[in-house]
Amino acid sequence: MNYSFDQIIERRNAYSTKWLKFSDNEVIPMWIADMDFSCPEEITNAMHKHLDKGVFGYTDTPESLTEIFIEKIKENSGWEIKKEWVVWVPGGVVGLNVACKTTLAPGEIVMVPSPIYAPFTEAPENMERGFIKTDLKDVNGRLELDFESVKDLLSEDTKMFSFCNPHNPGGTVFRTEEIEELSRICKEKNIIVCSDEIHSDLVLEEGATHIPFASFDDYNLENSITITGPCKTYNLAGFPIAAAVIPNNELRSDFQRNTNGIVSHIDSMAFVAAEAAYSNGEKWHSELLNYLKLNREILLQGIREIEGLSLTGPEAGFLGWIDCRESGLENPGNFFIEEAKVGVHDGAWFGNKDYVRINFGCPSSVLEEALLRIKKAFSQRN
Ligand SMILES: Cc1ncc(COP(=O)(O)O)c(C=O)c1O
Numbered sequence: 001m002n003y004s005f006d007q008i009i010e011r012r013n014a015y016s017t018k019w020l021k022f023s024d025n026e027v028i029p030m031w032i033a034d035m036d037f038s039c040p041e042e043i044t045n046a047m048h049k050h051l052d053k054g055v056f057g058y059t060d061t062p063e064s065l066t067e068i069f070i071e072k073i074k075e076n077s078g079w080e081i082k083k084e085w086v087v088w089v090p091g092g093v094v095g096l097n098v099a100c101k102t103t104l105a106p107g108e109i110v111m112v113p114s115p116i117y118a119p120f121t122e123a124p125e126n127m128e129r130g131f132i133k134t135d136l137k138d139v140n141g142r143l144e145l146d147f148e149s150v151k152d153l154l155s156e157d158t159k160m161f162s163f164c165n166p167h168n169p170g171g172t173v174f175r176t177e178e179i180e181e182l183s184r185i186c187k188e189k190n191i192i193v194c195s196d197e198i199h200s201d202l203v204l205e206e207g208a209t210h211i212p213f214a215s216f217d218d219y220n221l222e223n224s225i226t227i228t229g230p231c232k233t234y235n236l237a238g239f240p241i242a243a244a245v246i247p248n249n250e251l252r253s254d255f256q257r258n259t260n261g262i263v264s265h266i267d268s269m270a271f272v273a274a275e276a277a278y279s280n281g282e283k284w285h286s287e288l289l290n291y292l293k294l295n296r297e298i299l300l301q302g303i304r305e306i307e308g309l310s311l312t313g314p315e316a317g318f319l320g321w322i323d324c325r326e327s328g329l330e331n332p333g334n335f336f337i338e339e340a341k342v343g344v345h346d347g348a349w350f351g352n353k354d355y356v357r358i359n360f361g362c363p364s365s366v367l368e369e370a371l372l373r374i375k376k377a378f379s380q381r382n
Pocket residue numbers: 033090091092093094117164168196198199231237238239241242
């Protein structure tokens with residue numbers, strides 16, 4: 001391995017949201033979705049070069065970025081995107097919000113699977129639109145869509161379905177049959193799908209492959225907004241850059257119109273970092289995947305040894321959704337943070353307080369220490 005994923009980097013002095021959250025410095029922060037690894041030199045060198053020019057200013061989207069992005073999507077999933085379909089936005093969450101504004105008129109609603117990354121339910125509220133939740137089924141630890149619930153809950157007013165593939169927090173990589181069924185239902189009811197695929201380059205599960213929702217058939221292509229980008233894959237979280245891929249011309253121009261005057265510029269450094277990541281980050285990315293697979297094994301093994309906890313997968317990403325239902329804990333999130341001193345993300349934020357989400361995008365030694373602490377805290381419970 002040429003990159004040092006084992007290196008411990010002090011992040012409290014780097015304005016890190018993750019590392020500044022807990023006032024108790026003993027707590028190991030393992031919550032928000034950025035990783036504790038440094039970006040590869042392939043990215044930072046490009047940024048240095050740009051910085052050294054010393055002049056920034058308003059920036060047009062580099063065509064070369066869109067070209068390499070398209071090339072990468074094709075390489076990773078086979079989906080062939082046209083240049084004009086791509087709208088760059090300053091972040092995935094911005095994309096989710098603008099998608100709600102674009103597809104839903106006042107009084108219309110989006111269906112959102114639950115549990116889910118909270119901005120999915122915040123977006124319709126921000127845009128003064130409604131939402132309805134469909135509970136995902138926990139099938140032996142894998143979060144799956146409950147198609148019966150989806151069908152039962154759909155109403156005339158439901159105009160959009162928010163899909164998260166791979167899923168956050170569950171890590172599910174949805175398979176062909178699942179996408180086919182979702183697509184069938186949406187087609188029947190004329191529903192547009194906003195598919196957040198920001199974690200799609202981080203598939204860990206042997207045999208699983210990411211299928212872009214839009215690539216499945218012509219209906220999906222014409223009736224979808226795909227949100228994706230480099231920030232999770234290359235640990236550029238916090239950089240204001242993501243792509244909304246919208247093949248339908250009318251939908252895309254509505255989406256663009258809804259960004260006017262509200263959605264900020266993307267700064268030149270974000271463009272430079274994104275282009276360098278897609279162009280030269282492949283080696284780092286493939287080593288990252290190997291490291292995350294190892295960490296996932298460490299995590300699974302550790303959690304399996306603790307009575308009352310269970311975890312399967314995740315099939316993708318660096319976030320584990322730990323099932324604490326058998327633990328009998330009233331508030332597992334608090335227990336992990338206060339008793340084990342492991343700063344997990346409370347499941348309540350995603351819609352289920354009986355789970356916690358742990359971020360294993362960190363040096364293995366840190367993960368091992370966290371698991372020891374969790375084990376000890378559980379063994380000392382009375
Ligand atoms: C599914 C998903 N979408 C979007 C985001 C955030 O994207 P951004 O930081 O670009 O707004 C996250 C971050 O965790 C995420 O998990």
